[in-house]
Amino acid sequence: MNLTVRGIGRLLTMTAGVHHDAALVVRHGRVAWAGPGRDLPAGAPEQVLEAGGACVVPGFVDAHTHLVYAGVRRDEFVARLAGESYDGGGIRTTVEATRAASTELLVDLAAQRASSALAHGTTTMEVKTGYGLSPEHELRLLDAVRELAGRTPIHVEPTYLGAHVVPAGADRRTYVAEVIATIPEAARRGARWCDVFCDRGVFTVDEARQILLAARESGLGLRLHAEEIAPTGAAGLAAELGCASADHLEHVTPADARAMASAGVVGVLLPTVTLSLRSQAWGHAAVLREAGVELALATDCNPGTSWCESMPFAIQLACLAMGLSVEEAFRAATRGAASSLRLADRGHLGPGAAGDLVVLDAEHEADIVAHLGAAAVGRTVVGGVPVG
Ligand SMILES: [Zn+2]
Known part of the structure; x- marks a missing residue:
């Protein structure tokens, strides 16, 4: 739609630097112009959003979510507070609850989480399956992701994660074969990406390679849960296959990190997981x-392992715990995340980009990092339409 945003104290475009006392014009859902307010072109759209001197940034891109599920993992969380560690086994608890839920309920629950994310400034979101763990249930979850995409203003990128864990009682070779056999139908049902949880006690590097090569044959982009629980060489696999992203990476080695960089693999940081798992792994x-x-x-x-829909909270932890600068964290939450999804028209506010933006509840983006426990977002705009 068409919208003029005026009175922007600071505008972070992520492509053309920072404009002060700025304005921005969205036409037909795309950024048509951005610059100093005094240069606002004549004939700008009459529909106006007043930013009141606030800082405006591109809509956040959440590059890794498991939004479609039912049930809670309260007992596991409480046990962790009492000192138990995480081995990926709790996923099966969610699988049971998710299989038992109707598709309608799963979509409703995911839509509620999406509206929370929207209120926190997320305008693009990757959403994985992975709590079905049988061809029938995984494909049903992809249907749910597609329905979700029709119900939220957020742009959704669907990912098939049949290889989340080996289901209880299943033979792993048979299960890997089943995951691979399901990929073509997953692609037909709207999956754009394929992901594998490649880690100790989950899927091996060899299994992940087989699955991802099959996914590439079906035209899916590749992502990988890598090096979260233990060092396995998964990040090296991501580099070998030229995955769009490798995610988690707590145990990545400097050599594998360099291989990722030369292969153009984006590293997806998930600091809320480190916090929730109490693992104190911030150095990667x-x-x-x-x-x-x-x-x-x-x-x-x-x-x-991360009950969180808030990208501003991830930004805070990335800065305060992982040591990113404010600039690095905002870039990672917008441009970097869009790059991990190979979306050239998102995560920035250059001409032609999606008209997705966030009016922060602050005059400077650094205040969002400094102000703990506060609401970070004033308004969220998707395609030129204020939605939250
Ligand atoms: Zn994950």
Whole structure:
């Protein structure tokens, strides 16, 4: 739609630097113009959003979520507070609850989470399956992701994650074969990406390679849960296959990080997981930065290890715990995350980009990092339409 945003104190375009006392014009859902307010072109749209001197940034791109699920993992969380560690096993708890839920309920629950994300400034979101773990249930979850995409203003990127864990009681070779056999139908049902949880106790590097090569045959883009629980060489696999992203990366080695950088694999940081797991693994961001890996940020929204729909909270942790600068964190939450999804027209406010933006509840983006526990977002705009 058409919209003029006026009275922007600071406008972070992510392509053309920062404009002060700025304005921005969206036409037909796309950025048509951005610059100093005094240069606002004549004939700008009459529909006006007054930013009141606030800072405006591109809509946040959440590059990694498991939004479609039912049930809660309260017991596991409480046990973790009492000192138990995470081994990926809690995923099966969510699988049981998700299989038992109707598709309608799953879409309703996911839509509620999406509206929370929207209120926190997310305008593009990757959404994985992975709590079905049988061809029938995984494909049903893809249907749910597609329905979700029709119900939220957020742009949704669907990912098939049949290889989340080996289901309880299943033979792993048979299951890997089943995951691979389901890929073509997953692509027909709208999956754009394929992901594998490649880690100790989950899927091996060899299994992940087989699955991702099959996914590439079906035209899917590749992502990888890598090096979260233990070092396995998964990040090296992501580089070998030229995955669009490798995510988590707590245990990435400097050599694998360099391989990722040369292969153009974006490193997706998930600091809310580190917080929720109480693992205190914050150092990998510096390893990735040192190697020259492009960084992205995401919430990993899921019921077990990161119950969070807030990109501003991920930004805060990325800065305060992982040591990113404010500029690096905002870039990772917008441009970097869009890059991990190969979306050239998102995560920035250059001409032609999606008219997705966030009016922060602050005059400077650094205040969002400094002001703990506060609402960070004043308004969220998607395609030139104020939605939250
Ligand atoms: Zn995940």
